[in-house]
Amino acid sequence: MQREVGIALMKRALAIMEDQWPEMANAHMQVPLEYYNSQEIAEREREIFETSPLALVAASELSKPNDYLVRTAVGRSILLTRDSEGEAHAFLNYCRHRGAEPVQGCGNARSFSCPYHAWTYDTRGRLMGMPLGDRYEGLDRSALGLVELSSEERHGFIWVVLRPDSPIDVAAHLGDLDTEIASLGCDRMTYYNSLQEEPLALNWKGVTEGLLEGLHVPYVHAGTFALNPQAAAIDLAFYDAIGAHVRYGLPMFGPDDVARIRATPETQWDPASSIGCVWWISPGLLLAQELYGLIYADLTPGSNVSEAVFRYGWLSPTTEAPEGMASPEEMAARAAQAVSQDQPVWETCGRGLTHGAHDSTLIGRNEKGVQLLHESVARQIGYEGLRYC
Ligand code: FES
Ligand SMILES: [Fe+2]
Structure with a gap:
């Protein structure tokens, strides 16, 4: 203080x-x-x-690159990750195929495979691929990543705004x-x-x-x-x-x-x-x-x-x-x-x-x-x- x-x-x-x-x-x-x-x-x-901005997790809960954690917040499943470069991210934990939750629990992983049909995402939410990928020719996979939410790591917490496309400014919020x-x-x-x-x-x-x-x-x-x-x-x-x-x-x-x-x-x-x-x-x-x-x-x-x-x-x-x-x-x-x-x-x-x-x-x-x-x-x-x- x-x-x-x-x-x-x-x-x-x-x-x-x-x-x-x-x-x-x-x-x-x-x-x-x-x-x-x-x-x-x-x-x-x-x-x-x-x-x-909601302080959804303490930064120490994702202390290392590729650490991840799923929690619910205001009814949504939220995936929090720390990418290989150490930057924190937050995503709506809903698969872009048919909406299953690709990730559960917490741990350390470089990629996540959705349990329903195995579409795979990386720690930055990018869609890496899916089984029988040649059947999905013509799709813009870069537009089919997990929906990322605005997040900011500040004062030992990872803050997230739950509504997609909303800006985040934790300093302004704390005033x-x-x-x-x-x-x-x-x-x-x-x-x-x-x-x-x-x-x-x-x-x-x-x-x-x-x-x-x-x-x-x-x-x-x-x-x-x-x-x-x-x-x-x-x-x-x-x-x-x-x-x-x-x-x-x-x-x-x-x-x-x-x-x-x-x-x-x-x-x-x-x-x-x-x-x-x-x-x-x-x-x-x-x-x-x-x-x-x-x-x-x-x-x-x-x-x-x-x-x-x-x-x-x-x-x-x-x-x-x-x-x-x-x-x-x-x-x-x-x-x-x-x-x-x-x-x-x-x-x-x-x-x-x-x-x-x-x-x-x-x-x-x-x-x-x-x-x-x-x-x-x-x-x-x-x-x-x-x-x-
Ligand atoms: S719902 Fe995720 S792969 Fe089908
Ligand atoms: Fe009490």
Whole structure:
């Protein structure tokens, strides 16, 4: 994080801890249930997911030339490759013959043979040939490659825009967060998988809500996360809307530390170890600092309005755990355990949002991160139904 940003956040963290009072929204928010259930709203959100850069994989998941990986994103099968020269690519994983998915899983290969009739493609998506090729004389094979999507490798992720022929500009998308995300050093980290595309029976915004507040942590994750034992209240946090994105930060020190930190010259402050931040990058990316690494997850709408698809993992700057800490594999396993604790509760929310007779959910003043999330999505899709009380 840039020094000035870190120092400014430290000052806010100190104020919160000193006052034992979080940064609050101006009013409570009421979110009409239609916002989670409406087909028409889901269509408008889909537009955002299809036209925004999505960080579909960590660069380390394709670390070597000819590495490949297939994942689904917003209902599509996407093939990600690193070609023999090290350049990353993304393709719609649909064969140009009759539409089968030519590639499954992940691995290292110079070419891919479609399982249906063995049309073969290279790592740049070019059609190399097919059995009985002389029967297909006259076809322009150069026009029958896999459909490539715009992609960009930046800050340790491979970002993709899912709609063909759309431009990509990740720096413009991140806006004022571009340098902050760069400073996390994800390009030097290794991905450890926790969950591979888990379907959850709750609208994607309902799941995202649960990632932007800590209020549930003592009840749902008792004993799983190392909570700040000195923070008297779980909601002591600060929040910012940064363009379409949200930063949610927590002091990692207690009230007893405030006087000592204030007595130390600012030049000696260490924001990196004194604050923990969570970033929601619109529309579905989540990065969260946790001990020596980062949670890296994405949430996308599922096959209907009451389903989300969650991919979740842990990025580690080292293969060995620092002294006294859990290994990267254990951190990833713990992240998966946390989701398994959240999931049953989230799914009750899913049923509540579908069948509830109440007309809205209530997002308190101390859930400002959730409010900023809804305000961002509402702004992007032109929804005017959010109310305040
Ligand atoms: S569908 Fe792929 S080769 Fe026929
Ligand atoms: Fe949780």
